[in-house]
Each structure stands twice: as C-alpha cells, then as structure tokens.
Amino acid sequence: xxxxxxxxxxxxxxxxxxxxxxxxxxxxxxxxxxxxxxxxxxxxxxxxxxxxxxxxxxxxxxxxxxxxxxxxxxxxxxxxxxxxxxxxxxxxxxxxxxxxxxxxxxxxxxxxxxxxxxxxxxxxxxxxxxxxxxxxxxxxxxxxxxxxxxxxxxxxxxxxxxxxxxxxxxxxxxxxxxxxxxxxxxxxxxxxxxxxxxxxxxxxxxxxxxxxxxxxxxxxxxxxxxxxxxxxxxxxxxxxxxxxxxxxxxxxxxxxxx
Amino acid sequence: xxxxxxxxxxxxxxxxxxxxxxxxxxxxxxxxxxxxxxxxxxxxxxxxxxxxxxxxxxxxxxxxxxxxxxxxxxxxxxxxxxxxxxxxxxxxxxxxxxxxxxxxxxxxxxxxxxxxxxxxxxxxxxxxxxxxxxxxxxxxxxxxxxxxxxxxxxxxxxxxxxxxxxxxxxxxxxxxxxxxxxxxxxxxxxxxxxxxxxxxxxxxxxxxxxxxxxxxxxxxxxxxxxxxxxxx
Numbered sequence: 001x002x003x004x005x006x007x008x009x010x011x012x013x014x015x016x017x018x019x020x021x022x023x024x025x026x027x028x029x030x031x032x033x034x035x036x037x038x039x040x041x042x043x044x045x046x047x048x049x050x051x052x053x054x055x056x057x058x059x060x061x062x063x064x065x066x067x068x069x070x071x072x073x074x075x076x077x078x079x080x081x082x083x084x085x086x087x088x089x090x091x092x093x094x095x096x097x098x099x100x101x102x103x104x105x106x107x108x109x110x111x112x113x114x115x116x117x118x119x120x121x122x123x124x125x126x127x128x129x130x131x132x133x134x135x136x137x138x139x140x141x142x143x144x145x146x147x148x149x150x151x152x153x154x155x156x157x158x159x160x161x162x163x164x165x166x167x168x169x170x171x172x173x174x175x176x177x178x179x180x181x182x183x184x185x186x187x188x189x190x191x192x193x194x195x196x197x198x199x200x201x202x203x204x205x206x207x208x209x210x211x212x213x214x215x216x217x218x219x220x221x222x223x224x225x226x227x228x229x230x231x232x233x234x235x236x237x238x239x240x241x242x243x244x245x246x247x248x249x250x251x252x253x254x255x256x257x258x
Numbered sequence: 259x260x261x262x263x264x265x266x267x268x269x270x271x272x273x274x275x276x277x278x279x280x281x282x283x284x285x286x287x288x289x290x291x292x293x294x295x296x297x298x299x300x301x302x303x304x305x306x307x308x309x310x311x312x313x314x315x316x317x318x319x320x321x322x323x324x325x326x327x328x329x330x331x332x333x334x335x336x337x338x339x340x341x342x343x344x345x346x347x348x349x350x351x352x353x354x355x356x357x358x359x360x361x362x363x364x365x366x367x368x369x370x371x372x373x374x375x376x377x378x379x380x381x382x383x384x385x386x387x388x389x390x391x392x393x394x395x396x397x398x399x400x401x402x403x404x405x406x407x408x409x410x411x412x413x414x415x416x417x418x419x420x421x422x423x424x425x426x427x428x429x430x431x432x433x434x435x436x437x438x439x440x441x442x443x444x445x446x447x448x449x450x451x452x453x454x455x456x457x458x459x460x461x462x463x464x465x466x467x468x469x470x471x472x473x474x475x476x477x478x479x480x481x482x483x484x485x486x487x488x489x490x
Binding site for chain 2: 030033188189191192195196217220221234235237238241242244245246249250253
C-alpha cells in the first residue's frame, strides 16, 4: 500500500483548436492494478491514453513513470530514444486495430519473436519455443506459427497482438478498445483471456473502453470521462453500483443489463 | 465491547439525477457493532435498507456520512474513507461478501472461481484448488461439475458456488445476503454448519436471512432497521 505509483499524471490539458480534449486530468496507477477509462466517443479517453504513453504531448501537465530502479522519469522529457526503449521493454501497447500493433508481412511466430529479439534474445530455438508457448497461451493453434497474420480472423489477430505485447513481460500495458470491432462471442473470449493473463503476470493495465461490462469484468478502478474531464472515479463496483455524477448515472442506466 | 466491525452514524441516501435530482434517504444514524464469533441478522420490512446497509459495509455503495470501522491487519481502519486500493486489500484479507447472485465470469471453471480468492491471499494454487474442491463437494456440487464454468448451472447451484467462494478463505468478517434463498433442506443444513464453523473460528457475520429457521439457528441477535420517513 505504501509503494509508489508506476505512472502518475497531473494537470493534463490539451486543446485541439476549439476542442478541449483534456481538461486538467490527474491520475495514478500502481503495480498490478487494472484501471479502466470509460466514456463515450469524443470524451477524450483515447487522447488521454496517447498522452499518458508519450505519443502525444500535452499543453500543460506532466506524466511521470517510475522505472524498476525507482527513478522517476518525465515521460515527455526523456527523449524519443528513451521512450522507444521503454515501449520495447517496460511498456506495451495494445491497439484497437491489430494492424497497428502487428507487422502484417511477418509470420505469427515472427511477430512474437521480434519483440523478444528487441530486448536481446538471440537464440533462435528458444525464441521459437517461447513464441509457440505464447501462441498456445492466447489460444492460437501452434500449427499456424509460420502463417501471416493477414490470414487470421480479427479475433485471432487481436490475440496475436496481445501475445506480441506481453511476451516481454512489460510492467505497464496500455490498451485502447482491445475488444472494439469484434463479434460479441469473440469479445467475451478475449476479455477472459486478458483477465487471466493480467492476473497471472501481475500487470498494471490502463484500459480505454466504452464497454461498461468489459470494464466491470477487468478493472479494479474506473475513471469516467466526459468532455475531456474525469467526472468520477473510484472502485469499479462502487462507481457502477452507486454512481454519483449525473453523467455516470446516465451511462450506467444506458447499459443493457450487464 | 470487543468488535470486528462497527458503524458509527452511518447514513446513506441516493440522489437520482435522471429523476430530476430526487433524493432518497435510506439509512440514517446506523450504529451496529459485531463481535468476533458473533452472527447478527439484519431485520426489518422490505425497503428498510437491509441490502443497502450490506452494500455500504462491503463498499460497493459509498457511505454518505459516518464511519465503518474494521480491524484490518491488526489496525483499525475506516472503510467509509478508505481509498480504492485499501478497499481491495481489505476485501482480499478481511472482508468477504456472499451476494445473492453469482456474477458469472465467462469460461472460468467453477473450481477456479472458488480458488481465486484463496490464491489472491497468497495460498499456493494447488492447495487453493484442493480446498475449493472440498468445499464444493461438501455443498453437494460433485467433482465432474468443478471443471465447468457455472454459467449453465441452476440458480441453486450458482448460489452454492458463490457460498463456497465466500466461505473458502475464512474471512474475519463475512457478509451474507440471503445465503439460503434458493437451496433445498439438505444444502441449507450445510450452510448452517458452515456458518457455525465460521463463528467458532472467530468470524463476525452479518446476514440477511428471510428463512426464519436458518436465522433462528445461526443468529445471536437481530439488528432492526426501519424505513426512513420521506423515503420513496
């Protein structure tokens, strides 16, 4: 309980022309915690994820990442090379569209092995063995290891992206609508898979979703965003069972029984 | 009095923004203290706030005013003011809740659902599964069902999964919301003995029991709640 947060943001603001995409947003995430950011389209949740992960620079505010040695690193002032290294090692990013996170011209096994090689793995046999183990872990038939991701279904591609992201055991994973665009039955399988992996590996996850049921299933804590502001946050079941803000009440009331 | 959980001036009301900001007071000035080894049954007519009080105690409803004091890791903490991470820790180690309905997690086998809180408390996976299996079997859910996700189980079977999950860790404080509502006589007897064993082990238990027979067997006293004036 006394440990320091893994990632901490304070006073984040960002304007796109007339649109206030982020308005004084602060948050922290601790090791092993799954935090969901929910809200409707245009509420600023994806922008927030991009700012937190260093992909976008805010007009005001800062984001601090605490590395395994305990050093506090300013995400927007560490330099591009350092940020890229972080993205390869301590962090992972699961995109809504698996094509943004996979290399479509490289085999499934290559997609997983490439991340391992980027952190220094050199032995072909063990890289392939690890890739195989991960394909199985995300429920992809190991016989497909040499196939290109473009021959996979959307759900399989998303599972492959998750394997590619988690193989290096990042400490913090950003997920942007990881189940968006998938069939409901495929979504349930993927959610369950993410839930099990996150618990097994003790990952911290920042999850952006508009799917309240997915947030309830996965997240320990919830942040509700509207018009670039965090209007309510807290324990997931408390925010959903006892919503305080008018907008959260509307959001919860609008969900089909979940 | 030596207590495991205690409320001081606990109040709760709901503000319904979607109904023109209507404010519905449900609890006011609730003073409840439960000792280790004691079982207290909440009583009062429907609408008196029994379930609301249970949810406040577990923290899925935020307390409007007052304190919810709990002995956690040998220290007194106020759950009404605890941050979400502390609430999670308290739920792992100190405070259990058996709700009426199992919130089904798709595809997760019954055995893992019951073993999960044990693993979260640091028990080795195999030991946790053994304990989970023993408890499920005692609740008349035979081994062949343990590998199946409970989504297709009957209401009574799901409730027994929920009970196994709630009783397995041996929480110092346990909240039971109608634990025998859809059980037959044989399973009711099992639940009664589980409650008696938990009390003997020093657990403080707060329950809603509409089943008078069960209530008379397990409850040491009743805690009466009254509907508030002005409630909708």
